[in-house]
Amino acid sequence: MQSDHQRELMKLDGKHQAELIRKEAEHPQETTRLKNRIAWQNHLIGCLSFLLLKTSDIFRKAVNGIIRLAKDYYKPRFDTEQVSDIKSALNLFGDDRQSNRAAGDFLYFTARQKGEFDNREQIKARREVDNVVEGQYDQQQKKGLSMRR
Known part of the structure; x- marks a missing residue:
C-alpha cells in the first residue's frame, strides 16, 4: 500500500x-x-x-507647465495659469472623467518623456497632474484657499 x-x-x-x-x-x-x-x-x-x-499650442503649454513644475525644486504646486493650460488640454480629449484621466496620463507620459524626469520629479508631476484631473485645484479655488500647500 x-x-x-x-x-x-x-x-x-x-x-x-x-x-x-x-x-x-x-x-x-x-x-x-x-x-x-x-x-x-x-x-x-x-x-x-x-x-x-x-x-497644438494648448498641449505644448500644458506639457511645458508640467515639466517646469517637476524641475522646480521649490515650487510645490501648479499656478493658476498652468492649471488652466492643463484643463484646456484635458478638454481636447473629452469632457467625461475617463477621458480626462486618459488625457492626464498622456500629458504626464509626454512630459516625463520630454523632460527626462528623475524619480522625485516623476512622483511630483504625477501627483499634481492627478490633482488637476481629480479637481483638487478647483475645490481649493472655490473655498478661496491659496494654491500653496
Whole structure:
C-alpha cells in the first residue's frame, strides 16, 4: 500500500517536474513578447506626443507647465495659469472623467518623456497632474484657499 502511494507520488512529481520545465522554457519567450509589445506601445505614444507637441499650442503649454513644475525644486504646486493650460488640454480629449484621466496620463507620459524626469520629479508631476484631473485645484479655488500647500 505504501509503495503504491510512493509510486503515485513519484509519478505526480515527474508530471509536475515536466510541467515546470515546460513553463520555465515558455517564460523567457513570453517576457520577450511582452517587452516588445510595451516598447511598441511606448513608441506609438511617443509619436502621438511628438505630433501633438508640434501641432497644438494648448498641449505644448500644458506639457511645458508640467515639466517646469517637476524641475522646480521649490515650487510645490501648479499656478493658476498652468492649471488652466492643463484643463484646456484635458478638454481636447473629452469632457467625461475617463477621458480626462486618459488625457492626464498622456500629458504626464509626454512630459516625463520630454523632460527626462528623475524619480522625485516623476512622483511630483504625477501627483499634481492627478490633482488637476481629480479637481483638487478647483475645490481649493472655490473655498478661496491659496494654491500653496
